[in-house]
Amino acid sequence: xxxxxxxxxxxxxxxxxxxxxxxLSTADVAMATPTTSTTTSTSAGLVVTGxxxxxxxxxxxVPAPGSCHxxxxxxxxxxxxxxxxxxxxxxxxxxxxxxxxxxCRRGGYTAAVRPPLSLTAPMKRALMAAxxxxxxxxxxxxxxxxxxxxxxxxxDVRNLWPEPNSDAHRSTRNEYVHNDKDELESRMHDxxxxxxxxxxxVQTAMAGDWTSLATQAPAPG
Numbered sequence: 474x475x476x477x478x479x480x481x482x483x484x485x486x487x488x489x490x491x492x493x494x495x496x497l498s499t500a501d502v503a504m505a506t507p508t509t510s511t512t513t514s515t516s517a518g519l520v521v522t523g524x525x526x527x528x529x530x531x532x533x534x535v536p537a538p539g540s541c542h543x544x545x546x547x548x549x550x551x552x553x554x555x556x557x558x559x560x561x562x563x564x565x566x567x568x569x570x571x572x573x574x575x576x577c578r579r580g581g582y583t584a585a586v587r588p589p590l591s592l593t594a595p596m597k598r599a600l601m602a603a604x605x606x607x608x609x610x611x612x613x614x615x616x617x618x619x620x621x622x623x624x625x626x627x628x629d630v631r632n633l634w635p636e637p638n639s640d641a642h643r644s645t646r647n648e649y650v651h652n653d654k655d656e657l658e659s660r661m662h663d664x665x666x667x668x669x670x671x672x673x674x675v676q677t678a679m680a681g682d683w684t685s686l687a688t689q690a691p692a693p694g
Contacts, residue, residue: 533630561680567625
């Protein structure tokens, strides 16, 4: 793991990002600089942190370029992130008892906790480098929260990964659905707020193997 840093370590960080990928600009490196946060973990290995970001940046350590590798899913075109790089992280403010005041509250929740583009754009490029993806392929990927914000996911680096938008195409594409996981996240949110699935069950399944959950998730009511 290598932290992208500013100051005297900037030249080292830029050199690492250049390995096999288009370079990040000085501004990108600065904006992708992670900050620190006190964390714990759940029994399933999920990092428990806060929202995962603040005005100074996104929290966590960015893996070294080329150090992360997708996992394949037998019989499926969908892929999973590298658990060593993207273990999953959740926001301690979202609990089973706080659902009505957080992810299930009227008026929406995710817009209030989502990092701005000024932070996510350079982080996407940094994580693409970690997964060995050239920056020129950016439009083929989205910066995804492994445990989605609508299920209490954090924006910590350990919950972010470059998700391919080329997948099994089990769901119909539209303005909001760019890949199969997007559709599943909507179904999970409905199940969570209807009380047919617990927060722990959703978070654990999404971080472990969301593709297996796709065939088990209840349809929206």
